[in-house]
Amino acid sequence: MIQALVAAAAGWWLAGLGWTVQATAYPGFADVPADRWAAHHAAHSRRIVWAVGPAWVVQGGATAWWLLTSFGVLSVVHAVAALGGVLLTVAWAVPVHSRLGDGFTADLGAALLRANAWRSVVFTAAAVLASAGAA
Template identity: 45%
Template sequence: MLIAAVVQTVATVLLAGIAWTVQVVVYPAFALVPAGSWARYHAAHSRAVTIVVGPPWVAQGLATAALLVLAPGEPLVWVTAVAAAAGVAVTLPAVSLHGRLDPAAHPGDLRRLLRVNLVRALVWSAGSVVGVLLVTASGA
Protein backbone atom coordinates (compact mmCIF):
# COMPACT_ATOMS: atom_id res chain seq x y z
CA MET A 1 0.00 0.00 0.00
CA LEU A 2 2.85 2.39 0.74
CA ILE A 3 4.14 2.39 -2.85
CA ALA A 4 0.66 3.06 -4.23
CA ALA A 5 0.17 5.88 -1.70
CA VAL A 6 3.50 7.46 -2.64
CA VAL A 7 2.81 7.20 -6.39
CA GLN A 8 -0.69 8.61 -5.95
CA THR A 9 0.58 11.48 -3.82
CA VAL A 10 3.48 12.38 -6.12
CA ALA A 11 1.15 12.35 -9.12
CA THR A 12 -1.39 14.53 -7.32
CA VAL A 13 1.28 17.00 -6.21
CA LEU A 14 2.50 17.20 -9.83
CA LEU A 15 -1.04 17.80 -11.08
CA ALA A 16 -1.56 20.51 -8.47
CA GLY A 17 1.67 22.23 -9.52
CA ILE A 18 0.68 22.04 -13.18
CA ALA A 19 -2.79 23.41 -12.40
CA TRP A 20 -1.34 26.37 -10.49
CA THR A 21 1.14 27.08 -13.30
CA VAL A 22 -1.69 26.99 -15.79
CA GLN A 23 -3.79 29.27 -13.54
CA VAL A 24 -1.12 31.92 -13.03
CA VAL A 25 0.90 31.73 -16.26
CA VAL A 26 -0.60 29.74 -19.12
CA TYR A 27 -4.28 30.70 -19.23
CA PRO A 28 -3.70 34.43 -18.65
CA ALA A 29 -1.20 34.36 -21.54
CA PHE A 30 -3.92 33.01 -23.84
CA ALA A 31 -5.36 36.54 -23.95
CA LEU A 32 -2.09 37.79 -25.47
CA VAL A 33 -2.19 35.49 -28.50
CA PRO A 34 -3.11 37.44 -31.66
CA ALA A 35 -6.49 36.43 -33.08
CA GLY A 36 -5.01 35.23 -36.36
CA SER A 37 -2.59 32.93 -34.53
CA TRP A 38 -5.02 31.46 -32.02
CA ALA A 39 -5.95 28.20 -33.76
CA ARG A 40 -2.34 27.19 -34.40
CA TYR A 41 -1.21 28.30 -30.94
CA HIS A 42 -4.01 26.44 -29.19
CA ALA A 43 -3.40 23.25 -31.15
CA ALA A 44 0.29 23.34 -30.17
CA HIS A 45 -0.64 24.06 -26.54
CA SER A 46 -3.09 21.15 -26.47
CA ARG A 47 -0.52 18.69 -27.82
CA ALA A 48 2.18 19.86 -25.39
CA VAL A 49 -0.02 19.93 -22.30
CA THR A 50 -1.25 16.40 -23.02
CA ILE A 51 2.36 15.19 -22.82
CA VAL A 52 2.79 16.99 -19.50
CA VAL A 53 -0.43 15.94 -17.75
CA GLY A 54 -0.92 12.49 -19.29
CA PRO A 55 1.67 10.54 -17.27
CA PRO A 56 0.67 11.92 -13.84
CA TRP A 57 -3.01 11.37 -14.66
CA VAL A 58 -2.37 7.75 -15.57
CA ALA A 59 -0.19 7.25 -12.49
CA GLN A 60 -2.77 8.89 -10.24
CA GLY A 61 -5.59 6.77 -11.68
CA LEU A 62 -3.73 3.48 -11.41
CA ALA A 63 -2.41 4.22 -7.92
CA THR A 64 -5.84 5.32 -6.72
CA ALA A 65 -7.38 2.11 -8.08
CA ALA A 66 -4.63 0.09 -6.38
CA LEU A 67 -5.28 1.86 -3.08
CA LEU A 68 -9.00 1.09 -3.29
CA VAL A 69 -8.18 -2.60 -3.85
CA LEU A 70 -5.39 -2.81 -1.25
CA ALA A 71 -7.01 -0.80 1.54
CA PRO A 72 -10.75 -0.46 0.87
CA GLY A 73 -11.55 0.24 4.52
CA GLU A 74 -9.11 3.11 5.00
CA PRO A 75 -10.93 6.48 5.25
CA LEU A 76 -7.93 8.39 3.84
CA VAL A 77 -7.95 6.13 0.79
CA TRP A 78 -11.55 7.11 0.12
CA VAL A 79 -10.80 10.81 0.62
CA THR A 80 -7.87 10.44 -1.79
CA ALA A 81 -10.10 8.68 -4.32
CA VAL A 82 -12.77 11.38 -4.02
CA ALA A 83 -10.13 14.08 -4.58
CA ALA A 84 -8.83 12.26 -7.67
CA ALA A 85 -12.37 11.84 -9.01
CA ALA A 86 -13.13 15.50 -8.33
CA GLY A 87 -10.02 16.50 -10.26
CA VAL A 88 -11.25 14.48 -13.22
CA ALA A 89 -14.81 15.84 -12.87
CA VAL A 90 -13.59 19.44 -12.85
CA THR A 91 -11.37 18.75 -15.85
CA LEU A 92 -14.31 17.71 -18.04
CA PRO A 93 -15.79 21.25 -18.21
CA ALA A 94 -12.29 22.61 -18.89
CA VAL A 95 -11.94 20.28 -21.88
CA SER A 96 -15.32 21.43 -23.17
CA LEU A 97 -14.32 25.10 -22.78
CA HIS A 98 -11.02 24.45 -24.56
CA GLY A 99 -12.93 23.02 -27.52
CA ARG A 100 -14.62 26.34 -28.23
CA LEU A 101 -12.03 28.70 -26.77
CA ASP A 102 -11.08 31.81 -28.72
CA PRO A 103 -10.11 34.56 -26.26
CA ALA A 104 -10.33 37.38 -28.82
CA ALA A 105 -13.82 36.39 -29.96
CA HIS A 106 -15.20 35.20 -26.60
CA PRO A 107 -13.26 36.59 -23.61
CA GLY A 108 -15.92 35.26 -21.23
CA ASP A 109 -14.88 31.69 -22.07
CA LEU A 110 -11.35 32.40 -20.86
CA ARG A 111 -12.71 33.80 -17.58
CA ARG A 112 -14.83 30.65 -17.16
CA LEU A 113 -11.81 28.48 -17.92
CA LEU A 114 -9.83 30.31 -15.24
CA ARG A 115 -12.61 29.71 -12.69
CA VAL A 116 -12.87 26.01 -13.56
CA ASN A 117 -9.10 25.62 -13.38
CA LEU A 118 -8.98 27.40 -10.01
CA VAL A 119 -11.35 24.77 -8.61
CA ARG A 120 -9.18 22.05 -10.15
CA ALA A 121 -6.02 23.57 -8.63
CA LEU A 122 -7.67 23.78 -5.21
CA VAL A 123 -8.98 20.19 -5.43
CA TRP A 124 -5.57 18.82 -6.38
CA SER A 125 -3.91 20.93 -3.68
CA ALA A 126 -6.28 19.48 -1.08
CA GLY A 127 -5.69 16.02 -2.55
CA SER A 128 -1.95 16.59 -2.15
CA VAL A 129 -2.37 17.30 1.55
CA VAL A 130 -4.54 14.21 2.00
CA GLY A 131 -1.99 12.17 0.06
CA VAL A 132 0.81 13.27 2.36
CA LEU A 133 -1.35 12.26 5.34
CA LEU A 134 -2.04 8.89 3.69
CA VAL A 135 1.66 8.25 3.05
CA THR A 136 2.47 9.22 6.62
CA ALA A 137 -0.27 6.95 7.96
CA SER A 138 0.99 4.12 5.72
CA GLY A 139 4.32 4.10 7.48
CA ALA A 140 6.69 6.21 5.39
Protein backbone atom coordinates in the same frame (compact mmCIF):
# COMPACT_ATOMS: atom_id res chain seq x y z
CA MET B 1 2.68 3.09 2.35
CA ILE B 2 4.05 3.14 -1.18
CA GLN B 3 0.64 3.34 -2.91
CA ALA B 4 -0.20 6.60 -1.14
CA LEU B 5 3.30 7.94 -1.82
CA VAL B 6 2.94 7.29 -5.54
CA ALA B 7 -0.55 8.84 -5.50
CA ALA B 8 0.88 11.85 -3.65
CA ALA B 9 3.67 12.30 -6.20
CA ALA B 10 1.19 12.23 -9.08
CA GLY B 11 -1.19 14.48 -7.16
CA TRP B 12 1.48 17.09 -6.52
CA TRP B 13 2.49 16.88 -10.18
CA LEU B 14 -1.12 17.66 -11.19
CA ALA B 15 -1.56 20.33 -8.55
CA GLY B 16 1.71 22.05 -9.48
CA LEU B 17 0.88 21.88 -13.16
CA GLY B 18 -2.60 23.28 -12.50
CA TRP B 19 -1.35 26.23 -10.48
CA THR B 20 1.41 26.93 -13.02
CA VAL B 21 -1.09 26.94 -15.87
CA GLN B 22 -3.37 29.17 -13.76
CA ALA B 23 -0.61 31.72 -13.23
CA THR B 24 1.08 31.65 -16.62
CA ALA B 25 -0.43 29.83 -19.60
CA TYR B 26 -4.12 30.68 -19.31
CA PRO B 27 -3.64 34.39 -18.54
CA GLY B 28 -1.24 34.51 -21.49
CA PHE B 29 -4.00 33.35 -23.82
CA ALA B 30 -5.35 36.91 -23.82
CA ASP B 31 -2.06 38.14 -25.31
CA VAL B 32 -2.17 35.88 -28.38
CA PRO B 33 -3.08 37.84 -31.53
CA ALA B 34 -6.37 36.77 -33.09
CA ASP B 35 -4.68 35.70 -36.33
CA ARG B 36 -2.42 33.30 -34.38
CA TRP B 37 -5.01 32.08 -31.90
CA ALA B 38 -6.13 28.89 -33.65
CA ALA B 39 -2.57 27.61 -34.09
CA HIS B 40 -1.56 28.60 -30.56
CA HIS B 41 -4.56 26.94 -28.94
CA ALA B 42 -4.21 23.78 -31.03
CA ALA B 43 -0.53 23.51 -30.09
CA HIS B 44 -1.31 24.07 -26.40
CA SER B 45 -4.03 21.41 -26.50
CA ARG B 46 -1.70 18.86 -28.14
CA ARG B 47 1.22 19.55 -25.82
CA ILE B 48 -0.60 19.70 -22.50
CA VAL B 49 -1.73 16.10 -22.92
CA TRP B 50 1.90 15.01 -22.53
CA ALA B 51 2.15 16.85 -19.21
CA VAL B 52 -1.21 15.74 -17.80
CA GLY B 53 -1.73 12.28 -19.28
CA PRO B 54 1.11 10.41 -17.54
CA ALA B 55 0.19 11.96 -14.18
CA TRP B 56 -3.45 10.91 -14.60
CA VAL B 57 -2.39 7.36 -15.42
CA VAL B 58 -0.04 7.17 -12.43
CA GLN B 59 -2.56 8.79 -10.10
CA GLY B 60 -5.36 6.50 -11.28
CA GLY B 61 -3.26 3.39 -10.89
CA ALA B 62 -1.90 4.37 -7.49
CA THR B 63 -5.35 5.36 -6.27
CA ALA B 64 -6.84 2.03 -7.33
CA TRP B 65 -3.89 0.19 -5.77
CA TRP B 66 -4.33 2.14 -2.51
CA LEU B 67 -8.07 1.45 -2.43
CA LEU B 68 -7.56 -2.27 -3.06
CA THR B 69 -4.82 -2.72 -0.47
CA SER B 70 -5.79 -0.23 2.26
CA PHE B 71 -9.46 0.59 1.88
CA GLY B 72 -10.39 3.21 4.44
CA VAL B 73 -11.66 6.72 4.96
CA LEU B 74 -8.46 8.41 3.79
CA SER B 75 -8.05 6.32 0.65
CA VAL B 76 -11.72 6.77 -0.26
CA VAL B 77 -11.74 10.54 0.30
CA HIS B 78 -8.53 10.80 -1.71
CA ALA B 79 -10.09 8.76 -4.53
CA VAL B 80 -13.14 11.03 -4.55
CA ALA B 81 -10.90 14.12 -4.75
CA ALA B 82 -8.70 12.64 -7.49
CA LEU B 83 -11.73 11.59 -9.50
CA GLY B 84 -13.28 15.00 -8.86
CA GLY B 85 -10.30 16.69 -10.50
CA VAL B 86 -10.67 14.48 -13.55
CA LEU B 87 -14.43 15.09 -13.71
CA LEU B 88 -13.95 18.86 -13.43
CA THR B 89 -11.53 18.65 -16.32
CA VAL B 90 -13.78 16.55 -18.51
CA ALA B 91 -17.07 18.28 -17.65
CA TRP B 92 -15.91 21.90 -17.43
CA ALA B 93 -12.42 22.65 -18.75
CA VAL B 94 -12.57 20.48 -21.88
CA PRO B 95 -15.86 22.03 -23.09
CA VAL B 96 -14.43 25.52 -22.55
CA HIS B 97 -11.31 24.54 -24.48
CA SER B 98 -13.54 23.22 -27.26
CA ARG B 99 -15.31 26.58 -27.46
CA LEU B 100 -11.94 28.35 -27.41
CA GLY B 101 -11.04 26.47 -30.58
CA ASP B 102 -13.37 28.88 -32.37
CA GLY B 103 -11.62 31.94 -30.95
CA PHE B 104 -10.57 33.54 -27.70
CA THR B 105 -12.94 35.81 -25.82
CA ALA B 106 -12.48 37.37 -22.41
CA ASP B 107 -15.55 35.49 -21.15
CA LEU B 108 -14.16 32.13 -22.27
CA GLY B 109 -10.76 32.99 -20.82
CA ALA B 110 -12.41 33.80 -17.47
CA ALA B 111 -14.43 30.57 -17.61
CA LEU B 112 -11.27 28.58 -18.25
CA LEU B 113 -9.51 30.26 -15.31
CA ARG B 114 -12.47 29.42 -13.02
CA ALA B 115 -12.53 25.80 -14.15
CA ASN B 116 -8.80 25.45 -13.72
CA ALA B 117 -8.80 27.10 -10.29
CA TRP B 118 -11.39 24.63 -9.03
CA ARG B 119 -9.61 21.61 -10.43
CA SER B 120 -6.29 22.87 -9.05
CA VAL B 121 -7.85 23.16 -5.60
CA VAL B 122 -9.28 19.65 -5.89
CA PHE B 123 -6.01 18.15 -7.15
CA THR B 124 -4.17 19.94 -4.32
CA ALA B 125 -6.60 18.43 -1.82
CA ALA B 126 -6.03 14.98 -3.34
CA ALA B 127 -2.28 15.48 -3.05
CA VAL B 128 -2.56 16.53 0.60
CA LEU B 129 -4.73 13.50 1.37
CA ALA B 130 -2.33 11.12 -0.34
CA SER B 131 0.60 12.74 1.47
CA ALA B 132 -1.19 12.17 4.76
CA GLY B 133 -1.74 8.54 3.77
CA ALA B 134 1.94 8.16 2.95
CA ALA B 135 3.07 9.65 6.27
